[in-house]
Every structure is written in structure tokens, then in C-alpha cells.
Amino acid sequence: QSALTQPRSVSGSPGQSVTFSCTGTNNDVGGYNYVSWYQQHPGKAPKLMIYDVNKRPSGVPDRFSGSKSGNTASLTISGLQAEDEADYYCCSYAGSYTWVFGGGTKLTVL
């Protein structure tokens, strides 16, 4: 149950697009289409942004999109806004009713 690998930080200017990567193995990201992404503002609970690789819950702006290739999943935010500044965590189902998270990426909006 090793954590998924995420870059420590990403930055972008308002209006730009940024992409977060999330690398796992054949036993998690590569083995299932059950990658989800969570946004967490400081001191707050995580919020579901993307599930099943590329699906958005109702209420999440379509500026947020997800994809996967092999053992690497990605979250893209287009039209970056100041309120998007937060930590972002990927998560994958890892089989046998276990889940694994990434270490998180801090997004800075310049």
C-alpha cells in the first residue's frame, strides 16, 4: 500500500491551465478506472472533484477534468481562478476493498 506519487507543488497564473500528475502501479491506478481527485483548502475537509478518472460530481465546474494513461492519472484545471489555490490529492482503488492516496500537490495561483 505505497502512496501514489504526486509533485509537491504546481503553480499558474489566473486564466492559465495547470495539470497535476499522479503515478501509481498496475495494482492501483493502472489496474482500475477508479481514480478520484480531492481538493482541500487549509483547515478544511477534502472535497470530491473528479471520480472514476474523468467524471465530475454535480456542482464541480467543468474547468476541472481528469484523464488516465497507463499508471499515471492527471487532473487539469483550465481557466485558473484564485479560489482554486489549495492542495489536491489523487486516490485510487487498489483492490480487495483498499484505497491508496497520493501525497498531495499544493497549487499556488500566482
Added chain:
Amino acid sequence: QVQLVESGGGVVQPGKSLRLSCAASGFTFGTYGMHWVRQAPGKGLEWVTLISYDGSNKYYADSVKGRFTISRDNSKNTLYLQMNGLRAEDTAVYYCAKRENFRFDYWGQGTLVTVSS
């Protein structure tokens, strides 16, 4: 609306026990699996455990297997986490989260557990 409210956190000595609770409302609690996820100070999220909708199946991360026990009381709409043999590395904010297929669709605000002598 869905609400999850954790309680029971605090400061506890290494080797001691603590029980967390998560009060659920706004959805039919007894028809959903529930998770506990934790976050050590300044660190990432770590999945801890899952219980099925009726409590008949339980799953644990290796890091807590044999020490932590998840349970639920559907008549009280409440989820529990019994933590025994606590270690310094168990220090974290513990979140309960509602299971929706393979995602965590609603989260509580968390309760802080500090293991220290």
C-alpha cells in the same frame, strides 16, 4: 444535506485507547458503506478502514490492522473507530467519509487525535 460530524479526538498516551464517533445525517445511513481516512499534521491523506452498509464486512490498512476496529450502529446513524495500542505515528486528523462506489463523496470536518506522553 449530507452532514458528517466526528467527535472523540484528544490527547492520549502511547499504548492507550480512544474511540472516535461520526454522527451522520441527511442520507439513509444504513444503506452506505463508510470509511475513515486520516491526515497526519502537514502530511497527505491515508485511507484507514471501510465498513459495509450493514457492518458485516470490514477492511483495514496494514498500518492499523489488528489495532483499530471499525463499527457502526445504524439505529443511531453513527460510525465508530476503536483505536487500541496507539502510537505516535497515529497522530492525525481523522475524517469519516461516505462511500459511493469507489469514491469518497462526502467528508466530515475531522477530529484531531494526538498520541503523546
